Amino acid sequence: xxxxxxxxxxxxxxxxxxxxxxxxxxxxxxxDVVVPSTQTCCGQPGYNSGDRPAAQALARxxxxxxSDCDYVVVPSGSxxxxxxxxxVELLSELPEARAKAEWLAARTWELTDFLANVVRLDAIDVxxxxxxxxxxxxxxxxxMGVKNQPRELLAKVSGLSIREMHDSEQCCGFGGTFAxxxxxxxxxxxxxxCDEVAKCKADALVLGDLGCMxxxxxxxxxxxDNRTKVLHVAEVLAGMTGEEVE
Amino acid sequence: MEITSAHFKKVAGQKLxxxxxxxxxxxAKGKFVVARAKAIEELDNFEEIRRAAADVRDHCLANLDQYxxxxxxxxxxxxxxxxxxxxxxxxxxxxxxxATGNNVRKVIKSKSMLGEETGVNEYLERGGIDVRETxxxxxxxQQAKEYPSHIIAPATHKSKDDxxxxxxxxxxxxxxxxxxxxxxxxREILRPHFLDADMGITGANFLxxxxxxxxxxxxxxxxxMTTTLPRIHVAIASIEKCIPxxxxxxxxxxxxxxSATGQSISNYLSxxxxxxxxxxxxxxxxxxxxxxxxxxxxxxGSELRPALRCIRCGACMNHCPVYQNIGGHAYGWVxxxxxxxxxxxxxxxxxxxxxxxxxxxxxxxxxxxxxxKIPLPDLMRKLREKQTELKLAPAGQRVAMRVWAWLASxxxxxxxxxKLAARVGKIAGGRQGLVHRLPLVGAEWTxxxxxxxxxxxxxxxxxxxxxxx
Numbered sequence: 001x002x003x004x005x006x007x008x009x010x011x012x013x014x015x016x017x018x019x020x021x022x023x024x025x026x027x028x029x030x031x032d033v034v035v036p037s038t039q040t041c042c043g044q045p046g047y048n049s050g051d052r053p054a055a056q057a058l059a060r061x062x063x064x065x066x067s068d069c070d071y072v073v074v075p076s077g078s079x080x081x082x083x084x085x086x087x088v089e090l091l092s093e094l095p096e097a098r099a100k101a102e103w104l105a106a107r108t109w110e111l112t113d114f115l116a117n118v119v120r121l122d123a124i125d126v127x128x129x130x131x132x133x134x135x136x137x138x139x140x141x142x143x144m145g146v147k148n149q150p151r152e153l154l155a156k157v158s159g160l161s162i163r164e165m166h167d168s169e170q171c172c173g174f175g176g177t178f179a180x181x182x183x184x185x186x187x188x189x190x191x192x193x194c195d196e197v198a199k200c201k202a203d204a205l206v207l208g209d210l211g212c213m214x215x216x217x218x219x220x221x222x223x224x225d226n227r228t229k230v231l232h233v234a235e236v237l238a239g240m241t242g243e244e245v246e
Numbered sequence: 247m248e249i250t251s252a253h254f255k256k257v258a259g260q261k262l263x264x265x266x267x268x269x270x271x272x273x274a275k276g277k278f279v280v281a282r283a284k285a286i287e288e289l290d291n292f293e294e295i296r297r298a299a300a301d302v303r304d305h306c307l308a309n310l311d312q313y314x315x316x317x318x319x320x321x322x323x324x325x326x327x328x329x330x331x332x333x334x335x336x337x338x339x340x341x342x343x344x345a346t347g348n349n350v351r352k353v354i355k356s357k358s359m360l361g362e363e364t365g366v367n368e369y370l371e372r373g374g375i376d377v378r379e380t381x382x383x384x385x386x387x388q389q390a391k392e393y394p395s396h397i398i399a400p401a402t403h404k405s406k407d408d409x410x411x412x413x414x415x416x417x418x419x420x421x422x423x424x425x426x427x428x429x430x431x432x433r434e435i436l437r438p439h440f441l442d443a444d445m446g447i448t449g450a451n452f453l454x455x456x457x458x459x460x461x462x463x464x465x466x467x468x469x470x471m472t473t474t475l476p477r478i479h480v481a482i483a484s485i486e487k488c489i490p491x492x493x494x495x496x497x498x499x500x501x502x503x504x505s506a507t508g509q510s511i512s513n514y515l516s517x518x519x520x521x522x523x524x525x526x527x528x529x530x531x532x533x534x535x536x537x538x539x540x541x542x543x544x545x546x547g548s549e550l551r552p553a554l555r556c557i558r559c560g561a562c563m564n565h566c567p568v569y570q571n572i573g574g575h576a577y578g579w580v581x582x583x584x585x586x587x588x589x590x591x592x593x594x595x596x597x598x599x600x601x602x603x604x605x606x607x608x609x610x611x612x613x614x615x616x617x618x619k620i621p622l623p624d625l626m627r628k629l630r631e632k633q634t635e636l637k638l639a640p641a642g643q644r645v646a647m648r649v650w651a652w653l654a655s656x657x658x659x660x661x662x663x664x665k666l667a668a669r670v671g672k673i674a675g676g677r678q679g680l681v682h683r684l685p686l687v688g689a690e691w692t693x694x695x696x697x698x699x700x701x702x703x704x705x706x707x708x709x710x711x712x713x714x715x
Binding site for chain 1: 255262608654693706
């Protein structure tokens with residue numbers, strides 16, 4: 001089973017441990033993982049900013065980079081959602097590219113969904129001592145149907161217990177460029193999320209999208225919360241929650 | 247209505263800082279979202295009904311010309327006088343003509359967002375007509391000389407205290423602070439107006455083609471009195487409200503009140519077919535319907551057509567995290583929230599509402615809640631594309647996207663640039679690994695947040711090094 005790993009541009013630059021964790025999880029599950037070295041960005045920033053040609057160019061580049069894979073797995077609901085639910089529309093006026101987009105969309109999975117439903121990971125041999133709460137990122141939840149998958153997987157981690165926060169499905173206010181175009185509104189939404197995280201008193205906030213992680217962690221730290229860890233679900237499942245990435 | 251969407255950012259900022267508005271919004275969120283969630287649980291096939299409703303609305307829109315003509319034939323046969331108008335000015339003038347032609351001095355009005363679009367109250371008042379809003383929320387707004395902040399709960403931004411003070415001042419009576427008493431006082435004040443009004447104006451939730459009827463839902467009964475008591479009744483309806491049959495109406499009714507207020511059905515549902523007939527105990531002597539375009543046909547022929555499915559329940563705004571925190575006024579026109587972010591640019595002009603399609607996180611809560619499955623984020627994205635095409639998007643953003651796409655299309659160069667950024671970012675993050683202050687566009691990020699810093703190396707360089715070893 002040839003699995004293409006799309007790191008996402010954000011994790012590549014900001015938090016490589018997410019990519020390393022995803023790689024480790026897929027390899028342990030017995031996948032033949034390929035990481036196309038020319039991959040950059042799925043095109044979502046351009047798509048959502050109204051720059052369709054820019055998004056189309058990056059979408060076509062990504063499609064060709066992953067064209068020899070049986071699956072494309074992405075440690076992000078947002079970027080996997082872009083491929084799975086938006087590429088076909090994005091390339092609709094280009095029939096040949098559109099057909100390829102359909103092909104790729106059918107093979108694209110969000111990481112936890114893939115681990116839970118394709119490779120059906122049953123044992124996870126790592127430890128995490130503490131309580132975690134899970135934030136459902138919007139695209140993962142509403143575009144990719146990711147809800148129970150990460151929770152089921154986290155429940156297999158020994159020492160870990162899950163405590164649900166109130167309104168875990170509410171948007172954190174990241175929204176891509178929204179966060180820097182409407183900073184005040186974005187921060188308000190992040191604040192409401194931080195309030196719920198604080199009330200929940202978990203040791204770590206776990207989620208599946210780096211954009212939301214940066215937004216929520218950034219606000220938590222600015223509010224003076226240096227205690228609550230903010231971790232990607234892949235990092236927890238791979239036992240890579242320390243600071244060192246290599 | 248005057249459009250003030252250009253001040254979106256400023257007004258949103260004011261609303262975020264306004265404690266009273268924030269309290270009112272928190273109350274409304276708790277009420278609407280929770281009530282809707284409970285109400286749809288009553289339906290064991292909510293998703294099927296939603297799909298069917300979206301299909302019905304799509305079918306109507308695809309065959310709108312045919313259903314409107316069928317509606318007109320049946321309405322005319324029932325004695326209704328039908329007027330077709332294209333613009334807001336034409337609609338207002340038609341209303342004033344009907345009023346002055348029939349010596350109307352006083353008009354009572356039940357809620358109509360279309361009326362808000364055209365500023366009909368001010369127009370009729372300038373023409374010497376006394377206009378009284380009779381929906382409690384609209385009445386409050388009219389007394390306060392404000393605009394609605396929500397399409398079904400127009401005064402939702404006001405607290406009970408605001409209203410108590412307003413009523414005491416306007417009614418010249420002692421201040422009350424019990425909601426039931428306040429409502430009773432408004433009823434007392436309104437009752438004589440119902441009885442001596444010459445003309446009633448209502449909107450229309452739907453037009454039913456097979457019977458030539460108009461239809462409204464209300465909770466207070468004011469709509470029923472507006473359609474039956476005055477000697478003239480005029481319904482103003484935008485053309486996209488036309489649906490084929492009563493059967494379709496009953497399908498949509500299963501969704502409207504549930505999505506709006508969480509009720510299984512509204513308290514009143516009035517279907518009006520023609521004026522009073524011989525032997526009828528009540529009803530108007532004349533029944534006029536003004537069919538209004540104001541931009542609808544333009545939208546019908548555009549890629550924004552799905553927005554015309556809207557049944558005006560307000561679920562999209564109730565579920566929108568942005569609306570929940572800034573309220574409706576910041577959107578600057580009749581329709582706030584996600585549907586407003588599509589309709590305002592579509593009806594009033596994209597250049598007058600540049601912020602609206604952008605002021606959304608694309609969290610998708612709106613389209614998931616929408617009873618007729620309008621893909622609101624997709625439509626907002628279409629408007630963003632249009633803004634880029636027309637160079638309405640900020641120049642900085644357009645250039646940044648071009649540069650980003652150019653760089654991301656060149657993997658070798660991109661690798662070098664990101665390696666450099668990862669290193670600089672790590673240094674900037676210091677021991678804590680947090681960047682407290684970013685330059686340029688990043689400043690908007692760090693004004694309220696830190697940025698967790700990059701770790702010094704990119705994933706791809708770590709991976710390449712591993713492959714080599």
